[in-house]
Amino acid sequence: MKGAWLRKLAAAWGLTVAVGTTEIRPAAACAACGCGDPTLTAFGTERPFAGRFRASLDGRYRTDTVGQARVDELKLTEARVDAQVAWAPLDRLFLLLTVPTLHRRVEYVNLARRSSTGLGDVEIRGKVFLWQDRDFGPRHSIAVLGGVKLGTAPLQRDAGGKLLPIELQPGTGSHDPLLGLQYAATLDRVSLFASAVGMAPTAGTEGFRASPSVRTTFAAQYSFVPAFGLRAVTDGRLDGKGQEDGAAARDSGGFVLFGGMDALVSPVTDLLFVATVKVPVVQALQGFHREGPLLGLAVAYDF
């Protein structure tokens, strides 16, 4: 009973709203901004059983301001839905496929407004459990995470066939590898999670290259009852400089830290809803760049 309850908590733990990623051009909108470990939505933290299958829809909303006021400032609003399927062919291996859809709206300094909706870049990730403290009912585990974001998003064009600006493109047109480590602990009603993932973007659409980054997540969850829990989360992102037209992008690079809360609700077995609110608590971003709060709502089901 307790084991089943803990597994349910762990499954609930697997659902979170992670901040989206999109690529931007400095003085455009940040395309690769956002924070958090998106695998919490579909992987969970516990070691899976072979054959486990989970599907989820992860919706996120964020805002971003890039550029100098009254000169080249862009205000981005982004709504994103990630359709995710996770499958464990082995009990130590979990695979994740993410197909995002993005709606981006940009307001320019002269009050011009443009928006676009389309498929984003598909992402494939794999998680391999390296260690756990005991075979049955592990309390601590460590896993390595690897994957790639593929430049599959269709290029968006206007009615005349001209490419839309990079800030309106739902993808980067680049194949970006990533690698990271995760730690999870389950202690009675409390669950802990820590993650650090590095991404190394390659050159993409129109020579743009997003910032290389390291993203960290630290989370602590308390389950009041099996059907409800609250999770405190801090997400950090450390960016290098992006590249635009062969030069370092002015408004790229720096550090941002988000703090927030997730509410997890599991009304019936194997079904989970997660609502998220995160706000930037530390912004040390270079150039003219400010990120706004993040809102999220996700639903997942274990088959």
Added chain:
Amino acid sequence: MAKAGRFCVAIAAATWALLGLSVGACDDHDHEEGLEVAVALRAAGPSQASAWVNREGFTVRVTEAYVATTSVELVACETTAFRRVLRALPGTLGEPLARAHSAASPTRLGDPVVEDALRSPGAEVSYGAIKPPPGDYCSVRWGVGPADGDAEGLPAGVDVVGKTLLIRGTYEKPGGAPVPFEIASRGAFELPLTFAVARLGEDRRELRVAILRDQKAWFDGVDFEGSSDEARGERVLANLRAGTSVEVR
């Protein structure tokens, strides 16, 4: 897993995938124009077919005339006299001491253009569109200077590169014979031209600005026989500056 269970899993997985992909298939984009100020250059004065008679009594017939515009900047209304003084000083209020070719910003067009000053009187040359932030605007700053090799409108067969003004034609003293001349200037200036406050924002998103050159007095004060080439060029450039105004619609 029982056969029925596997079937349910397959249906559910397909539903999830289709749901995600159907949302993504809604490929769409939208565009709303922002604030825009169209800038045009217009000349008024004698054309190639007519003749100037200046105050000194010379009859001037012009066969070629070119003017190089280097920039047009939309200037917000200054709220204090202190800021007006600062703006008059180069290097303050963010203004660079020197402007590079094509130095542009949301309120400035910086691409050099060479105009044929003898085109049909009243005919306009479109200089471009400024896309400024919302605000109150009271003037434009018209810049002229030597054309470079990248300037738009360079005439074929005429070397205007390095010149702000190039005029060729003939002059006649009363009762005299036509004498060919060439006046060239490499001078530069930025001329502020004020107009009634134009508030740009959600309620007014368009403005049309025309830089008007009255060329009738171009040769006033020019002594074709008693002054140097440089002095004649400076005199015509000064007359060009004095005869320029702005029209806003």
